[in-house]
Amino acid sequence: MIENRRVTVILPAYNAAKTLARTCAEIPRDIVDDIILTDDASCDETVAIAGALGLHTIRHEHNRGYGGNQKTCYQAALERGADIVVMLHPDYQYTPRLVPAMASMLVSDHYDAVLASRILGRGALAGGMPLYKYVANRALTFTQNILMGAKLSEYHSGYRAWTREVLERLPLDRCSDDFVFDNQMLALAMHAGYRIGEISCPTKYFPEASSINLRRSVIYGLGVLGTSVQYRLHRAGLRHGKLFDEVPR
Ligand SMILES: Nc1nc2c(ncn2[C@@H]2O[C@H](COP(=O)(O)OP(=O)(O)O)[C@@H](O)[C@H]2O)c(=O)[nH]1
Ligand SMILES: [Mg+2]
Numbered sequence: 001m002i003e004n005r006r007v008t009v010i011l012p013a014y015n016a017a018k019t020l021a022r023t024c025a026e027i028p029r030d031i032v033d034d035i036i037l038t039d040d041a042s043c044d045e046t047v048a049i050a051g052a053l054g055l056h057t058i059r060h061e062h063n064r065g066y067g068g069n070q071k072t073c074y075q076a077a078l079e080r081g082a083d084i085v086v087m088l089h090p091d092y093q094y095t096p097r098l099v100p101a102m103a104s105m106l107v108s109d110h111y112d113a114v115l116a117s118r119i120l121g122r123g124a125l126a127g128g129m130p131l132y133k134y135v136a137n138r139a140l141t142f143t144q145n146i147l148m149g150a151k152l153s154e155y156h157s158g159y160r161a162w163t164r165e166v167l168e169r170l171p172l173d174r175c176s177d178d179f180v181f182d183n184q185m186l187a188l189a190m191h192a193g194y195r196i197g198e199i200s201c202p203t204k205y206f207p208e209a210s211s212i213n214l215r216r217s218v219i220y221g222l223g224v225l226g227t228s229v230q231y232r233l234h235r236a237g238l239r240h241g242k243l244f245d246e247v248p249r
Contacts, residue, residue: 001033002100003107008034008082009099010073011055011090012066017044018208019092024053026096027088031103036076037090040069046090056080067181074167086161093209094118094159094201102161105197112166112194115152115186116159116201128205136217140224147228148190149235153198155183155224166194169248179216180223184243187231192247 001007009032013020020037027035037050041063050057058076060069070087077085084103088096094116102114118124119141125134141154160182166189175184189196212220227243234241 005083011037012069016090038072065177068177089158091209111197114161118203119153120200127203
């Protein structure tokens with residue numbers, strides 16, 4: 001709990017057996033009340049390890065994709081009474097030790113969402129982010145900031161905190177089941193006028209922490225651009241975007 005608000009960490013997992021225990025060991029249990037893992041039909045021992053670690057575990061019968069997995073996570077967190085939900089990849093790429101800092105930013109009531117940015121500060125390349133991913137991240141972020149009228153350091157982090165209110169109000173079922181889910185969710189939050197904060201976060205790249213190849217990265221990048229263009233056209237009243245249709249605030 002932080003200031004009487006229940007803090008839940010959600011771990012959308014896919015083949016995370018090698019990194020799950022290390023990730024969980026660093027989640028600060030003094031403030032985290034609930035840890036939920038949703039397994040997207042992994043081929044490895046993810047579910048068995050999650051059980052041994054005592055995590056509340058939900059398993060998809062069939063692989064639904066990264067976004068589909070998050071829909072399950074967020075829904076479960078709300079059903080189990082979360083006030084603050086921190087989404088963290090169980091691939092040990094981001095440090096779990098920033099969960100209290102992110103949750104604190106939300107309870108300050110200055111922010112409705114917090115992104116842990118690998119780009120704020122200078123650690124991304126030193127942490128092993130491949131140069132092509134870094135350049136793509138910077139180029140997409142530059143373009144998105146213009147299209148979305150925002151000033152974020154990146155839109156692509158897998159480490160994000162949300163208040164219960166945001167999760168209850170955003171129509172997440174409209175978002176993709178694929179990787180572009182994260183970007184669509186963020187665009188929805190911006191469209192609804194929620195306040196988005198950032199915190200700097202070290203990152204580590206090693207084989208088990210990064211499986212997305214160039215082809216899937218390109219598909220993701222095009223999806224991100226499509227989301228931003230749709231956002232701009234919708235906001236300008238030039239073209240109705242289904243994703244942004246009557247988003248409640
Ligand atoms: N549900 C689901 N998650 C996936 C799939 N492929 C990758 N992921 C997860 O998506 C997240 C981001 O992928 P990752 O390879 O770590 O990307 P990178 O760190 O940005 O290079 C990780 O937590 C993966 O476990 C998939 O097919 N389904
Ligand atoms: Mg990763």
